[in-house]
Amino acid sequence: MTENLPKGNASCSQCALQKICFPKGLYRADIQLLEEIVDRKPSLAKGEMLFRAGDPFSAVFAVKAGLIKVYTESEADGEVIHGFYLPGDVVGVDALAHNRYLFNAIALDVSNVCSIDLTQMHSLTSKVPNLNMHLLNIMSNEIVEGRLHSELLSKKSAEQRVANFLWSMVVRFRDRGYHYKEFRLNILHKEMASYLNLTPETVSRVLTKLSKQGVMTWKKKEVEVFDMELLQSLANSPC
Amino acid sequence: MTENLPKGNASCSQCALQKICFPKGLYRADIQLLEEIVDRKPSLAKGEMLFRAGDPFSAVFAVKAGLIKVYTESEADGEVIHGFYLPGDVVGVDALAHNRYLFNAIALDVSNVCSIDLTQMHSLTSKVPNLNMHLLNIMSNEIVEGRLHSELLSKKSAEQRVANFLWSMVVRFRDRGYHYKEFRLNILHKEMASYLNLTPETVSRVLTKLSKQGVMTWKKKEVEVFDMELLQSLANSPC
DNA sequence: CGTCTCCTTGACGTTCATCAAGTATTGTGG
């Protein structure tokens, strides 16, 4: 029952995520300009789609609250999950080169997002160069994350993958200033398995083991970490 | 012995890759501006590093000729290969968010690259908005490619992975106007295996099978494709 | 309160990794 995530529809200059959205190099005046093109959408219900593969591209979305899953659905291979996006993350930058979104994005929990229209943003580029730089940073990070994830899938055991996933959630919550020893994670084993290229059965077995070792528990969508150090070492080191 | 790749140090406005580097929206005047910040480097010898993980970031590189491998080297897991870059590709955009390159890039063949200094490029952003858009496109594509690659690793069999890799090379050469039924590919089985999360032994077995089926051969770094359709269907379809 | 989905646990199977040994190819120094 951790209440962990910001709510509401604050303006950018009041938003608790400001430090994340604008990590550096954006000044008060810049933010006010940006504010004019940011559209604060109504809450997304759990299970509501943010966009679908094939939808015409118009905007990227900054997550303010909740949890967004990005995935593809294919006849042959079922669902493939490419990422989970927390408050402070930006979703949809991959669609920039194309006129359409190539992936699906769905809210796994009640979520709030700001939409940032790219056409309007481009018109700001010349006035606020740092804004453009910030977008480049986000995309560059997305590329790096993707590669690290490939590395995880390629080189790590089932146990390491699960530990790594949990540890990365801990770090992300911690760095954003939320509770990180216990937090809500509305993700199915099936979904985590897909993201980690495992089966739900394997995930279950690993979680049982981690629980028996006293590292952490994950019951009813609530994660609780007991041994941070051990979790971290399981996440990084071999066997 | 296919002579397949452009050589030399043409200016942007004369470069054979112009259509690739500037797919659309860049006008003659824009290109001349860009030209001033493009630095045409001397050839890279086979085995020469373009940059190393940890090097300070300064520029991205457009590949004009040859073949560049991007990879990480780790104590625990050995070499992990993230991509092979052909003429017309751009290397190093992932480093934009950081002050350093996070991956290694090495020439697998004699190669030519243009380096594009990012600081200088930023100063052009306001004058040439399309140039910035082009950079965003390249990065967005890189994100998408990464996800498709993850999907390949997650969902496809060894045979499909190998077929898919070869097919993607065929497509890339074809779309850039090079020979694509036979071409030089100076990549070790070991490297391909790493990229596809397989072992050299498995790669060898699959290639032997493809050869026996009359699909293609790959001998002494020369690839020859006999049955495009079959290769394509092996690359895409299940089993 | 009942149904449906999710999770758990066990038994078994498969794909691909590992180990090993021999052959071919590439690179190097003379």
Place this chain on the structure above:
DNA sequence: CCACAATACTTGATGAACGTCAAGGAGACG
């Protein structure tokens, strides 16, 4: 240009990690 060493490739035999199949129990949702 040759000789030889080092590296890469091939092929077979064996094994292991994780997937698949199955069945029972718990949780979620109407």
